[in-house]
Amino acid sequence: MSGIYDSILDTIGNTPVVRLSRINDGAASLYAKIEAFNPGGSVKDRLAAAVIEEAERSGALQPGQTVIEATSGNTGIGLAMVCARKGYPLVIVMPENASLERRKLMRFFGAKVVLTPAVERGSGMLAKAIEIAETHGWFLCRQFETPVNADIHARTTAREILTAFRDRPLDYWVTGTGTGGTLAGVARVLKRERPETRIIVCEPDNSALLSSGISQSFDERGLPTRTHTRFRPHPIQGWSPDFIPQIVGNALTDDLVDEILPVSGDSALEAARRLATEEGILSGISGGATLAGALEIARRAGQGQNVLCMLPDTGERYLSTILFDHIREEMSPAEEAISRSTPGYRFDRPPSFALSSSPAGEIRISQSAQFFVDEAIHDPEHRVVMFALTWCEFCWTVRKLFEAAGIAYRSIDIDTPEFQKNGMDGEVRKALRARIGSPTIPQVFVGGEHVGGCTDTLAAWRDGSLAARLAFVGASYTPGACANPESLLPQWVQAKA
Structure with a gap:
């Protein structure tokens, strides 16, 4: 795309068709239409x-x-x-x-x-x-039944495919199906204008509703009257709900489908992972499933045949699913070996910078900073005070705890531009360190008493001492909230724990 658009909605469609060379072990040429290029990331x-x-x-x-x-x-x-x-x-x-x-x-x-x-x-x-x-x-919206669903694919997706293959045959078009809009809209155009193209629809092998031959009935509101008897849970989100949508049923009745191809969950996951590591294309589980079917078709088809498959979305919306369960958050042994291959910037070495080791008594602190810290800690209008940094993940953790527990607090964010004027941020940190003996941020005080940093505050909430202190100074909170405060820590910290 190029140029200036009046709206993000004007950028929908015209997604690319890309040849897949490294992953393809069949005789036929294999292509993918990558719908993740849509602005919202999917077809x-x-x-x-x-x-x-x-x-x-x-x-x-x-x-x-x-x-x-x-x-x-x-x-x-x-x-x-x-x-x-x-x-x-x-x-x-x-x-x-x-x-x-x-x-x-x-x-x-x-x-x-x-x-x-x-x-x-x-x-x-x-x-x-x-x-x-x-x-x-x-x-x-009624996506499972509205004619708009198939019509938009007939007007856009199908026309884009015909344009991409205007100078070469399209022997197979492979897709999955959820609502059936992509299938019905593209297939009816291909059947009319490229009748030589075979339409292949993939479905989960353990939830083979389409190939069962068992039809689906609906009530007057468009609801399925029953769960399809062949439905079983499967990992391919977006495919095969527990009923056959009306659009899909109509596509089958209208003979728009030449073959229904079963695809296993394992092959879907493997194909999506290979697509990323071998072709540099990030797709979700349903894209992996469609690709797995297309790979089978490419092996089956002869030399000179062309196979196009649909990749409906991006893999980034599957980070919490089984698709990424093999990906570690911490360094692998191989990655640790790379780190150890050079001497600096390692977790088993001192940091490349060192905090001042001067005793607190030798630190020169401005009187204004000392006065500010004392006044903030004993602020009668704010029983809970936190010295924080705006973009610190550990400060975010404490904020999340206070919000979950209904604790009103004052956050003194010493990295804001106001504090950085005349070096006041550094002076406040020195005043804090002189008072508590620690240079780290955040630091929490309740009723003038020091609670501690992030992990200290989480531990105090878990063992009840923070609640007791809040009650003693008359600060409100929600008893029993956030039973596992450590779950609020950043994911990379939890992974190390």
Whole structure:
């Protein structure tokens, strides 16, 4: 892309097709359409923009009306981006076992996320979304049934594929299916304009709903009347909910699918990991699953054949899932060996800089800094005082504890520009060190009494001494809150513990 755009929504679509050379061990040429290049990171950006814009045109969505949808994640992220740009409140309903990154991304865009029990599966999240929409009069996107879902892919994704392969044959197009919009929209265009292209749909091998031949029924509200009898839990988020969506069922009925290919969870994970390490492309589990199917097709197809697969999203929203469970946070033995191969900047050596070792009595401290520290510690309006740094992870940890425990406090952030004027930040640190004997930040005081640094404060909350001190000085707090305060520490610290 190049040029200037009026809106982030104008950058949706026109995603690249990339040849996969290192990972491909088949005779056919293998290509991938990388939907992570959409601004929201997935193929669902196309649907999100289209369904909102169509609802605006039809009058189904009024200015300021709340939008709601049931999704395992990518549609929700796309909708959160679109609604943020257009100014609509958004509520997403999703199962509790969807990745943490997806929840956080949606909330970061300003959406609210309502979780449903994992045991209720996809049909449970859908029923909850319908229930909430009907109760509050909110606009429900209905991604599993709206014609807009397939139409946008017919107008955009399919046309982009035809353009990419305008000078060469496209023998196989391989995709997975969740709602079925990508499948139905692209397949109906290919069947019409490139009838030689075989449409391959992948599904989890242990949850083979499409190949079962068992149809799905729906009630008048669009809810599945039952969980499909062949559904089993699987690791491929975004694929195969516990029912066959109406769009998918219609694609099968209309003979848009030439082959249904089962893919194992293990092969999906392996393919996604290989895609990153061999091709430099970051994709999620569903992309790995589609790639695994495409690799099989490429092995099966002959020389000169072309295979295109869809990679629907980026792998960054799977960091908390099984896809990354083999990735260590701490250094591996090989990485430690590299560190030890040179003498400096190692954890088993003194730091490259040293804090002053002068006894506290030899430190020259300005009277104004001493007065400021004394006055702050004994501030009658703030029983809890923390000397902190704005961007220190350990200060963030203490702040999170205080917020979780309902503790009102004053944070004196000595790295702000005001304190840096005339070197007051350094003077305050010297005054603190003279008082408590420690140069580290944060430092917490309750009612004028020193509690300690970050880990000291966490330990005091765990053993009850901090609560007792708060009660003694009349500071309010929530008893029993944050039973495991060490869980608030940065992840890299917890990994070392």
